[in-house]
Amino acid sequence: MREIVLDTETTGFDPETGDRIVEIGAVELMGHVATGRTYHQYINPERSMPEEAFQVHGLGDDFLRDKPKFAEIGRAFLDFIGDAKLVIHNAAFDIKFLNAELKWMNLPQIPWEQAIDTLAIAKKRFPGSPASLDALCRRFNIDNSSRTLHGALLDSEILAEVYLELIGGRQPDFALSAQPQRTADEPHTDWVPKPRPRPLDPRLSEREAAAHAEFIGKLGDDVLWRQI
Template sequence: MREIIFDTETTGLDPKAGHRLVEIGCIELIDRRESGRNFHAYFHPERDMPAEAEAVHGLSMQFLADKPLFAARVDELMEFLGDAPLVAHNAAFDFGFVNAELARVGRPALDPARMCCTVQMARKLHPGAKHNLDALCVRYGIDRSHRVKHGALLDAELLAHLYIEMTGGRQIGLGLASAATGAAAAPGAATPAAPRGSDRPFREPRPHMASAADLARHAEFVAGLNQPLWLDTV
């Protein structure tokens, strides 16, 4: 299963108020594991950068002055996203900005049905707790010490680790889940073994219970011990 974890940085909070996308970072997951592929881009916003936004992500207009417009890289972005589910923290915010930029260049909006929001997941898993990225990284033991300011690719990488942990952890991709049997397993039931491949030789089960001879040898050994410690407590 292919999924895309992504994050954005912007000039403000509301695309309807004229705020623009300035950075996007995307991480590809295959079967809940990072594939090593990512997409990262900065964009010129065609407007000023408010001081409060720059304080959050550190992206100044001086830095963004020579960066391309969104239109110049939209084809690369859409090719990378493909038709995969899109995972973001407070996903409605990120979807809103990406869709606003897509509308400006005459491209179809991202389908909300593809949206997976880790804030909503966290609220269900940990009601009443803090659900920001820093707090969740602490809860799940994810190192965020290198996160001095917000950054789209860095935050997407942290979110990828967080999403993996929130959806079952690393073991989800190790083949430990039971094979589909057409019926739900009872809670606490043992996981059935995977079917034995036809190329594997059959081996008789090995006995694990002590034999009568083993028990006799053990009794003889114990009888020969000189003042064993456990007799002091009898």
């Protein structure tokens, strides 16, 4: 299963009032394991960077001026994510901005159901507790000391670690221990398999049995097989 852990940085809070994306960072997971493949792009927002946003992200007008506009990277971004699930902290925010940018380019929108919201998962698992990325790093003992400024790729890498902890740790059991879920239209049944009316015929030949007995006889009287 392919998943993309994703984060965006923006000039503000609402694309409908002129705010734009200035950075996208993403990390690819396959079967909940990082592949080493990433996507990272700074973007010219075609507007000035507000002072408060500069303080958070450290991205100023001079730095962003020569970066590509979203219209120049939108298609490549869609090609990278494909139809993979998008793991995002507070997914509504990032999807809102991404879809606004894609709409202005007349490109396909990202379906809401394609996103996995780690903020919602955290709030469900730890109701009433802080659920910010920093708070979850503290809870799971994940080192985020390099997160002095908000950076999309770094935040994605940290979020990937948080996500794996939220779904059951770095080695999830892949639902092998989970009970099968019955669909709504599946009839209820308490059926259990019955024992065979006749045991299966042994597949061990007489020659193989004799060879095994001879081998055990050479091991002494205290071997496990003689006590069974």
